[in-house]
Amino acid sequence: MKLHKKDILEALKTISVPGEGQNMVESGAVTNVQVFGDEVEVDVTIKNPSLQARKKTEVAILKTIHEKVYEKAKIKVNLRVDAPGKSKVNEIKGKPIPGIQNIIAVASGKGGVGKSTITANLAVTLAKMGFKVGLLDADIYGPSMPIMFDVAMEKPLSVNIDGRAKMKPVENYGVKMLSIGFFTQPNQAVIWRGPMAAKALNQMIFDAHWGELDFLLVDLPPGTGDIHLSIMQALPVTGAVVVSTPQEVALADARKGVAMFQQEAINVPVLGIVENMAYFTPAELPNNKYYIFGQAGAKNLAEDLDVPFLGEIPLVQSIREAGDVGRPAAMQTATPVEEAFEELTKNVVSQLVRRNKDLPPTEAIKITTMAGCDAVKKK
Numbered sequence: 001m002k003l004h005k006k007d008i009l010e011a012l013k014t015i016s017v018p019g020e021g022q023n024m025v026e027s028g029a030v031t032n033v034q035v036f037g038d039e040v041e042v043d044v045t046i047k048n049p050s051l052q053a054r055k056k057t058e059v060a061i062l063k064t065i066h067e068k069v070y071e072k073a074k075i076k077v078n079l080r081v082d083a084p085g086k087s088k089v090n091e092i093k094g095k096p097i098p099g100i101q102n103i104i105a106v107a108s109g110k111g112g113v114g115k116s117t118i119t120a121n122l123a124v125t126l127a128k129m130g131f132k133v134g135l136l137d138a139d140i141y142g143p144s145m146p147i148m149f150d151v152a153m154e155k156p157l158s159v160n161i162d163g164r165a166k167m168k169p170v171e172n173y174g175v176k177m178l179s180i181g182f183f184t185q186p187n188q189a190v191i192w193r194g195p196m197a198a199k200a201l202n203q204m205i206f207d208a209h210w211g212e213l214d215f216l217l218v219d220l221p222p223g224t225g226d227i228h229l230s231i232m233q234a235l236p237v238t239g240a241v242v243v244s245t246p247q248e249v250a251l252a253d254a255r256k257g258v259a260m261f262q263q264e265a266i267n268v269p270v271l272g273i274v275e276n277m278a279y280f281t282p283a284e285l286p287n288n289k290y291y292i293f294g295q296a297g298a299k300n301l302a303e304d305l306d307v308p309f310l311g312e313i314p315l316v317q318s319i320r321e322a323g324d325v326g327r328p329a330a331m332q333t334a335t336p337v338e339e340a341f342e343e344l345t346k347n348v349v350s351q352l353v354r355r356n357k358d359l360p361p362t363e364a365i366k367i368t369t370m371a372g373c374d375a376v377k378k379k
């Protein structure tokens with residue numbers, strides 16, 4: 001079947017780019033259409049840099065041509081983002097930190113869903129892949145990283161950098177770490193509120209000698225409160241990862257977490273949602289899966305919100321035990337748990353690479369190793 005360019009353009013006149021009122025032909029978003037027999041190539045440039053807008057635009061073009069022109073047309077969409085260079089006037093954003101390439105905030109709406117466990121395992125997996133990794137435990141209400149990394153008894157040392165005293169992060173398993181937990185007594189209730197907490201966090205960010213990092217992971221407190229805003233004010237967060245269990249109450253809060261990052265004034269790209277405690281597998285019945293908290297809830301939420309699904313981590317006794325003894329479970333070798341965390345980490349890096357390609361840079365990702373990363377290999 002031979003297709004005609006004018007029919008394609010007529011069809012595309014019936015749809016618009018998300019957030020842009022006029023149809024995509026008249027608005028100038030469609031910059032070129034080429035037709036060869038039943039093959040169509042559409043060049044389109046959009047202003048909205050979000051992954052969601054890209055995906056929606058692409059899907060709308062495919063669907064419209066298939067429905068209105070020819071259902072078997074072979075379509076290629078070349079999508080370019082031409083986002084305004086300047087950030088919005090009222091957008092809250094910190095300054096880049098020299099030497100730190102990418103900052104990933106890990107959040108959850110609800111407490112206890114395993115956000116810190118996921119962060120710790122992401123950190124060690126990235127380090128195992130050869131990346132330079134830092135971890136900022138900003139969970140001021142329940143800092144658990146010092147225990148999870150078996151460094152609870154350590155204190156950050158002071159080092160002199162260019163005549164200024166700076167805090168040297170504590171290091172274990174190839175991950176540099178600072179935590180509010182280092183500055184409080186183990187049994188002391190942490191009643192850091194507003195400015196006090198923000199000040200402490202600022203010190204851990206700017207009065208610390210992180211050195212060169214490919215990734216700084218930030219373990220946020222649960223919820224969507226002041227501390228989140230303070231972090232977003234202080235740091236140019238490259239992207240956010242939201243952790244949830246498949247349970248209804250957790251999902252409702254995860255939805256709020258995603259909405260917080262997507263608010264206009266915050267506008268931090270959501271790299272995706274992780275489903276933790278996706279199912280339980282007892283050691284003696286490795287092929288059995290029990291969906292204790294419900295099945296695929298976080299996966300469905302990701303689809304619903306049009307954000308990437310990053311992967312599922314099972315509820316496994318060894319993950320809890322590994323956290324308690326201070327050696328994250330992903331440090332194991334050749335186990336399904338290690339594999340699950342590797343898969344998750346690769347997806348996070350893929351989404352980050354995509355985000356850095358598609359959106360105006362905070363700072364371009366600098367890959368120092370390619371170990372096991374499909375998205376990175378493709379580059």
Ligand SMILES: Nc1ncnc2c1ncn2[C@@H]1O[C@H](COP(=O)(O)OP(=O)(O)OP(=O)(O)O)[C@@H](O)[C@H]1O
Nearest residue numbers: 111112113114115116117142314315316319320323
């Ligand atoms: N996949 C898992 N399998 C088994 N246990 C898990 C898993 N994920 C987390 N846990 C356990 O669940 C408990 C809560 O996890 P964690 O402290 O990571 O949650 P959190 O969301 O960071 O909590 P909060 O931020 O409210 O302190 C911990 O005891 C942890 O070891």
